[in-house]
Amino acid sequence: MIYLDNAATSWPKPPQVALAMQRFLTEVGATPGRSGHRLSIEAGRIVLEAREAIAELFSVRDPLRVAFTANATEALNTVLLGFPVPGEHVLVSGLEHNSVMRPLTELHRRGTDHTVLPHAGDGTLDPDEIRKAVRPGTVLLVLNHGSNVSGRVLPVREAGRIARELGLYVLVDAAQTAGCIPIDLERDGLDFLAFTGHKGLYGPQGTGGFVLSERVDPRHVRPLMTGGTGSRSEHTVHPDFLPDRFEAGTPNSVGLAGLAAGVRFVLEKGVDEIRRHEEMLVARLAAGLADIDGVTLHGMARPGERTCTLSFCMRGIATSDVALRLDEEFAVLARAGLQCAPLAHRTLATFPEGTVRFSPGFFNTSEEMDAAVKAVATLAAAARRSAG
Ligand SMILES: Cc1ncc(COP(=O)(O)O)c(C=O)c1O
Numbered sequence: 148m149i150y151l152d153n154a155a156t157s158w159p160k161p162p163q164v165a166l167a168m169q170r171f172l173t174e175v176g177a178t179p180g181r182s183g184h185r186l187s188i189e190a191g192r193i194v195l196e197a198r199e200a201i202a203e204l205f206s207v208r209d210p211l212r213v214a215f216t217a218n219a220t221e222a223l224n225t226v227l228l229g230f231p232v233p234g235e236h237v238l239v240s241g242l243e244h245n246s247v248m249r250p251l252t253e254l255h256r257r258g259t260d261h262t263v264l265p266h267a268g269d270g271t272l273d274p275d276e277i278r279k280a281v282r283p284g285t286v287l288l289v290l291n292h293g294s295n296v297s298g299r300v301l302p303v304r305e306a307g308r309i310a311r312e313l314g315l316y317v318l319v320d321a322a323q324t325a326g327c328i329p330i331d332l333e334r335d336g337l338d339f340l341a342f343t344g345h346k347g348l349y350g351p352q353g354t355g356g357f358v359l360s361e362r363v364d365p366r367h368v369r370p371l372m373t374g375g376t377g378s379r380s381e382h383t384v385h386p387d388f389l390p391d392r393f394e395a396g397t398p399n400s401v402g403l404a405g406l407a408a409g410v411r412f413v414l415e416k417g418v419d420e421i422r423r424h425e426e427m428l429v430a431r432l433a434a435g436l437a438d439i440d441g442v443t444l445h446g447m448a449r450p451g452e453r454t455c456t457l458s459f460c461m462r463g464i465a466t467s468d469v470a471l472r473l474d475e476e477f478a479v480l481a482r483a484g485l486q487c488a489p490l491a492h493r494t495l496a497t498f499p500e501g502t503v504r505f506s507p508g509f510f511n512t513s514e515e516m517d518a519a520v521k522a523v524a525t526l527a528a529a530a531r532r533s534a535g
Contacts (some may be wrong), residue, residue: 148478153508154295154323156345156352160409164349167408171401176396179491180377187329189344189503190400197391200410204348204418205340206331207358214393215356215403219343220246221371222357225393226318226339227251227289233258236285238277238315240301241266241293241494245487251289266494270299270446274306281313288315292330293323296491296502297446298358298429298456300328307336316361316363322346322454323454326413327421327509334412338363341358347421347508348413350406353399365392372396379432421509425455428507428516433457435520441527445502446495454479458495458502463530481505 148234150158171193177186186202195210202210212411227250227469231237241263251261264276277288288310293300307317318339321330326347326498337360344354359365366387369517373385374395386392413421430450441462447453461469470483484501485492492498 148480149511149519150480151505151507151511151515152480152482153346153511154454154504154506157349158510159345159510160349160351160405161412162406163408163412164351166528168351168405171404175400175404176282178377179400181375181397193404194398194400195405195408197410200414201211201342201356203208203414204325204330204410205358206333207324209361210361211389212361213356213360214390215354215394215398217353217399218345218355219320220355222341222343222355223247223248223318223320224236225371226341226357226368227254228371230316230318230339230367231259231286234284235259235287236282237261237287237289238280238285238288238310240272240291242270242272242291242296242299242301243289243488244295244320244322244491244492245489246289246322247289247291248490263445268496270294270297270448270495271331272306274302274309277306277309277315278313281315285313285315287318289318289320291320291323293321293328293454293456293489294446294488294491294495295323295456295497296486296488296497296504297448297458298323298453298506300324300452300454301446303337304335311336324421324458325420326410327425327454329422331419332358332360344402344409344500346408349409354402354406357393359389360458365389368392369480370395381397387527416509424509425507426450428511428513429453429455429457431513431516432505432507432520434515436523439520439524439527441531442523445497454506455508456504456506458497458504459523460497460500460502461527461530461533464526466501469526472476473503473519473528475523477518477525479519479522 179190198210325342344350376391466483475480
């Protein structure tokens with residue numbers, strides 16, 4: 148079996164992830180930050196370890212500025228629904244996932260408007276478009292760091308610089324890039340960074356979070372939820388300090404134990420080494436697919452400007468049939484359709500059919516890329532024959 152669906156969730160995970168989760172369940176098990184006993188203290192230490200690992204990965208000085216959520220979706224919702232106020236305005240890239248576009252649609256209903264920045268047909272974004280689209284009341288720029296459809300990496304540092312010059316805050320969705328593209332919160336000029344734990348950070352599903360830069364006053368972001376935090380229990384008013392402001396209720400401690408191990412794996416391997424291997428895989432895949440008569444790659448960016456994800460269509464076969472046949476006949480696991488990103492597909496002119504998406508990961512090999520290309524070539528040859 149060849150798993151090429153790492154943009155949905157990474158698999159396999161490094162063995163230490165399952166071991167850390169097993170250790171948590173069998174030897175620790177308690178609630179962090181609540182009771183004062185030894186197991187609770189150990190659980191708190193493990194959650195702090197996860198926080199510190201994330202802070203190290205994104206060069207964040209204060210780990211308490213990392214807030215954990217169930218996934219990137221909850222992190223993005225927290226910032227989008229909690230930061231702008233009615234009457235304000237948001238700029239957004241044309242490559243966004245529905246975890247940004249749906250909260251923005253909800254926000255529109257509540258009186259906060261947004262504008263989608265124009266892109267070139269291949270998905271390129273000229274950061275100068277930000278200057279043209281800004282208007283009185285614009286407070287936030289939202290950028291998908293890496294497209295989950297085409298793998299294109301947006302120029303967040305340059306866009307961030309322009310946005311700051313214009314007095315905007317910058318929210319980056321790093322769901323597809325955390326762990327495989329270097330991110331430095333301060334150097335890149337980002338204010339909010341949303342990440343998910345179960346893709347390039349190799350943690351389990353049900354983990355994620357966001358980081359707030361030191362420029363952001365947490366009191367200016369309303370939390371999605373309030374409740375028990377184990378702190379200031381004498382008050383019914385939710386704490387306004389970090390990370391408690393955004394972490395109501397018992398956390399997914401077992402998941403965070405796994406996430407800590409996943410991020411440690413990334414830090415030990417090094418983002419650059421992970422990226423080198425993934426760039427080799429995607430280059431091989433792209434070259435092989437580009438040679439097949441009847442296959443069209445969509446939105447493919449140049450080396451250095453892409454993640455390990457690519458999208459293609461095949462003449463004469465619907466994308467869902469391609470993915471089904473790749474699975475059933477060749478044991479190649481891909482994802483077809485709109486990948487929860489209809490806006491990105493509109494930008495790339497692949498809406499409404501969508502694409503077939505291959506997203507290899509660090510544990511894939513070049514032999515697997517060749518086998519996947521061969522499988523696509525076999526399907527394309529069959530489609531050409533049946534077209535006559
Ligand atoms: C670009 C992008 N943003 C956000 C998300 C949402 O991540 P999660 O499902 O972990 O909330 C995804 C996941 O597919 C994604 O690819």
